[in-house]
Amino acid sequence: MPEESASYTARPEILHTPTSETVGFAVAAQPLGFWTKLYANGTFRKTVLLVLLAAAWEIYARALANPLLFPTFTATVGALLSSIAAGEIPRAGLYTLSLLLKGYVAGLFFAALLTAFASVSRIGADLLETLTAMFNPLPSIALLPLALIWFGLGDNSVIFVLVHAVLWAVALNTFAGFRALSPTLRMVGQNYGLSSVAYILRILIPGAFPSILTGLKVGWAFAWRTLIAAELVFGVSSGSGGLGWYIFENKNQLRIPEVFAGLLTVIIFGLFVENVIFRTIEQRTVRRWGMQT
C-alpha cells in the first residue's frame, strides 16, 4: 500500500557521531569487590567449611561428654600433636605412604601395559573391557586372604592388592579417554607423520589427559582406602605396621583420642592429595588448556 511504504521510507536514518560522553565511557571491565573476590576463592570457601565442621564436632563431643565414644576435636588434635612429637604417626604414615606409592606405581605400570595393548588391537580392547567388567566390581580387600596365601605375610601381598585397586580404574578411564579423542586430532597427528610411539605420547596421552587424571584420582582413592583397610584387618601381617595398624592398636588399648588422631591423619592426607597435588596438576594442565572448566 502506498501510504505504508511512504511512511516506511519517511523514517530517517540515524548516524551516531562519537561525542565526548560516548568516548569517555570506556569502562568495559570493572574490578570486583573484596567480598566477591574472597567468596570466589575456592580455598577460602573450603577452609570456612572445614572450620565449621571442626566447630560442630567440638560442640557435639562436649555435649555428649563421653571421651571413650567420641573425644572432642581439641583432645583429638592434642593426641595427634603428641603422637607426632613421639614420632609414632610420622613413622606409621611414612610406612603406609611408601607402601601405597609402591602399589600405585606398579598399578600404573600394569594399567599402561594393558591400555597400550588395548589401543593397538581390537582383541586387546576386548580383553581390557572383559577384565575390567570382571574385576572392577570386586573389592580389592576381598583378595587379601588369597594374596596372603600366594605371597605370604608381608608387603608383597599388600602391594598385590593395591595393584588390583589401582589397575582397573586407571586402565578403564585412560582407554575411555583414548576412545573419546576427536578424530580430527587423530588425523592431525597422522598428518605430521608421527610414529606410533610419538603418536601415543604426543597426541593420545595429552588428548586424553582429563580422563587419565580422573582415573589417577579414582585409583588413588581406591588404593588409599584398600591399604588402610588391609592394615586394619591384617596389619600384623606386614611387620612394623602403618596408619591402619596404629588405629587398630590404639583401639585395643581404648585410647580413643589416638584412634581419632589416626583417622584424622588419614583424612588430612586425603584432603592434601586431592586439594593440593591433584588440584595443582589440574590447574597446570587441563584447566590451563581449557579442556576442563
Next chain:
Amino acid sequence: MREPALLSVNGVTLQYRTGEQLVTATYRVSFDVLKGDRFVVLGPSGCGKSTLLKAIGGYLSPVEGEMLLNGARIGKPGPDRAFVFQEFDQLLPWKTVCDNVVFALTASGKLAKKAATERALHFIAKVGLTKFADNFPHTLSGGMKQRVAIARAMAMEPQILLMDEPFAALDALTRGKMQEDLLQLWEDTRFTVVFVTHSIPEAIRIGNRILLLTPHPGRTKAEINCLGQDVVSDDGELLSARIQRLLFDRTGAIVDA
C-alpha cells in the same frame, strides 16, 4: 607445451564402510591440479568431496584408479600434504598458538626447535596473530583458530595445501574476511591449494579452477575456469547461474548423469 600436473587424480573410486553398508563416495573421478592452482572442489553434500580430499591426504586409499603427487603414488598421510580441517578442534589444546605450529614442524622432522620457532612466528605474523602467539587455543575465537591452522599448514611449506571447508563453521562476516586474507596469502606465497566447499560464492571467490561434483556417488560434472568474480560469460549467463544449472536441473532436483 602443457605444464605437468602437480597432483593428478585418475579415475578414482572411493568407498567406505558405515556399519553394514559399503558406501561409494566418488566414482571414477579424474582431474589435474597444476602448481600454484587454487583448485576448488564444489558440490552439494553427499558428493564425496571431503572423502576425496581425505584420500589425497592419504587417510583412505582408492579402490580403483590412482592419485599421483609429483608423479609419485600417494600412500600414507604425510607432511607434504598439509591439511586444514573444518573443525575448530584441530589445534592441540595443550599447546599454545606458537607451539602448535612448532609442533607440526618438529614432529615431521622438518626443522629443529629453534628454527621452527622462528618460522612459526613468521607465519603467525602472516595470519595476523602475533599478539596471540602465547595464547592457548581455547582463548581464541573460531576464526582465529582457523587462522592458526592455516599458519600451521603453511609453515610446513607443503607441496600442496588441502583445505576441507575451513570457513564453513564461521559466521558470514568472518568468512568473508578469511576468504580475502587467504587470497592475500596466496598473492604473497603462491602456494598450491585444493579447497573443498559447498558454497558457490565461496568457490567463485577462492578458485581459479572449479571442479563440480554431483552426488550419490560423486562424479565429475564439469571443470571450469574462474577469475575470482561472478562474471557474465559470452553466452550471457552469470557464472554462479551456470554452476547452479550444471549442478542442479531447473526444478532444483539433482541431475542424474
